[in-house]
Amino acid sequence: MKRIIDKSVLLLICTMSLFFGASDISCVAAVLIAVSVSAVVQLYSGKLAASVLIAAYCALCGAFPVFLCFVPVLLYDALCEKRWYLILPAITAVAADKPLNIGQYAVTAAACAAAVLIYLRVSKLEETLSAMTELRDTTESENLRLERRNRQLSKSQDSEVHIATLRERNRIAREIHDNVGHMLTRSLLQAGALIIINKDEKMKEPLESLKSTLDTAMTSIRESVHDLHDDSIDMKKVIDEAIASVDGRFTVDLDYDMGRGVPGNVKLCIIGVVREGLSNAVKHSDGDRISIILREHPAFYQLMLTDNGHCSEIRESGIGLSDMEDRAASVGGKITFTPSADGFRIFMSIPKE
Numbered sequence: 554m555k556r557i558i559d560k561s562v563l564l565l566i567c568t569m570s571l572f573f574g575a576s577d578i579s580c581v582a583a584v585l586i587a588v589s590v591s592a593v594v595q596l597y598s599g600k601l602a603a604s605v606l607i608a609a610y611c612a613l614c615g616a617f618p619v620f621l622c623f624v625p626v627l628l629y630d631a632l633c634e635k636r637w638y639l640i641l642p643a644i645t646a647v648a649a650d651k652p653l654n655i656g657q658y659a660v661t662a663a664a665c666a667a668a669v670l671i672y673l674r675v676s677k678l679e680e681t682l683s684a685m686t687e688l689r690d691t692t693e694s695e696n697l698r699l700e701r702r703n704r705q706l707s708k709s710q711d712s713e714v715h716i717a718t719l720r721e722r723n724r725i726a727r728e729i730h731d732n733v734g735h736m737l738t739r740s741l742l743q744a745g746a747l748i749i750i751n752k753d754e755k756m757k758e759p760l761e762s763l764k765s766t767l768d769t770a771m772t773s774i775r776e777s778v779h780d781l782h783d784d785s786i787d788m789k790k791v792i793d794e795a796i797a798s799v800d801g802r803f804t805v806d807l808d809y810d811m812g813r814g815v816p817g818n819v820k821l822c823i824i825g826v827v828r829e830g831l832s833n834a835v836k837h838s839d840g841d842r843i844s845i846i847l848r849e850h851p852a853f854y855q856l857m858l859t860d861n862g863h864c865s866e867i868r869e870s871g872i873g874l875s876d877m878e879d880r881a882a883s884v885g886g887k888i889t890f891t892p893s894a895d896g897f898r899i900f901m902s903i904p905k906e
Contacts, residue, residue: 555675556595556633556675557595559629559671559675560591560595560626560629560630562667562671563625563626563629563664563667563668563671564584564587564588564623564626566625566660566663566664566667567587567622567623567625567626567660567661567664568584569660570622570653570656570657570660570661570664571619571622571657573654573656573657573660579617579619580619582617583617583619583620583622583623584623586610586613586620587610587620587623587626587627588626590606590607590609590610590627591626591627591630593606594606594607594627594630594634595630598633598634599634603630603634604634604636604639607627607630607631607634607636607639607640608639608642610624610627611624611627611639611640611641611642611643612642612643612645614642614643614644614645614646615642615645615646618646618653619653620643620646621643621646621653621657621661622653622657622660622661624640624643624661624665625661625664625665625667625668626668627639627640628640628665628668628669629668629671629672632668632669632672633672737767737770737771738771740767741764741767741768741771744760744763744764744767745764747760748760748761748764786817786820786821786824788811788815788820788823788824789809789811791824792807792809792823792824792827792845792847793807795824795827795828795831796831796845799831799834799835799843800835802841803834803835803840803841803842803843803860804841804842804843805831805842805843805844805845806842806843806844806845807845807847808844808845808846808847808848809845809847810847810848810849811847811848811849811854812849815849815854816906818883818884819854819884819903821880822880822881822883822884822886822903823847823854823856823901823903825876825877825880826856826858826877826880826881826888826899826901827845827856827858829873829876829877830845830858830877830899831843831858832873833873833874833897834858834860834862834897837862837897838860838861838862838896838897839862839863840860840861840862840863840896841861842860842861843858843859843860844857844858844859844860845857845858846858851905852904852905853902853903853904853905854886854902854903854905855900855901855902855903856899856900856901856902856903857898857899857900857901858898858899859896859897859898859899860896860897861895861896862896862897863894863896874890877899877901881901881903884903885903885904886901886902886903886904887901887902888900888901888902889901
């Protein structure tokens with residue numbers, strides 16, 4: 554639209570040159586042809602046809618000098634096409650049998666100057682707009698990069714905090730086990746010894762109550778230590794370590810999507826099955842790729858471990874498979890083993906409590 558407005562202004566300036574010469578049919582033809590050629594040039598901008606039309610119109614100036622009056626409009630098109638030299642054939646109008654008068658030349662020259670100035674102004678605006686667009690795109694790209702970086706830093710920070718929390722839980726569990734646990738164990742032994750050597754019937758019941766209390770405390774401490782230890786297990790890290798120890802002839806792909814609220818007994822079950830599954834694949838599979846998929850769903854946890862070895866049937870149920878079945882059963886889960894020509898698959902599902 555901007556280009557059409559600019560050319561309309563130039564066309565009005567060019568029309569003024571007609572007032573300095575005789576008006577005849579050639580003037581009307583010049584206006585119509587110039588407008589038509591300029592419209593087609595804009596339609597086919599950037600193509601060879603546009604350049605040919607500009608050059609053809611300018612070449613007609615030698616036969617019809619009045620066409621020179623509207624050359625500024627085509628000059629603007631030629632500048633937009635980055636081919637200003639296409640208007641050079643219009644110079645032949647000067648050597649025509651009936652050249653234009655001095656007024657028409659003056660108006661045409663002024664219109665050509667206006668065309669150049671308008672083009673330079675528009676070019677400057679386009680360059681500025683292009684620079685602003687590039688700056689905007691660069692800024693958006695940098696913002697997206699910084700946003701991704703911030704997310705990565707936040708995720709890394711959360712991971713470090715989580716690992717530090719697990720280490721602290723593990724440390725507390727060790728402290729309880731090494732200090733409080735040993736003290737309670739010694740107290741239990743002492744209470745048992747007192748019961749044995751006691752001869753006073755009045756002290757028998759209090760000593761038995763003391764021993765029972767110490768037993769209850771010991772059981773509670775043991776359960777708490779186990780819970781802290783189980784919670785301190787980073788399942789993803791342990792599985793990564795298990796994968797890193799696999800024979801180099803295997804490529805292991807891990808697809809891990811588990812939350813941090815997995816119960817300790819479920820973690821131990823999954824880790825045990827993954828380790829046993831990797832060990833079986835290394836020992837018995839003739840493939841070279843292992844895939845591990847771990848998913849947490851709203852109602853259950855899911856594990857699928859497959860390899861691409863050739864296994865048409867399970868020839869014998871060894872200790873490893875039985876151990877995996879026992880682990881799954883201990884947390885209320887189900888596990889299946891599926892041999893096929895495409896590989897061996899272990900599929901386990903553990904319901905959430």
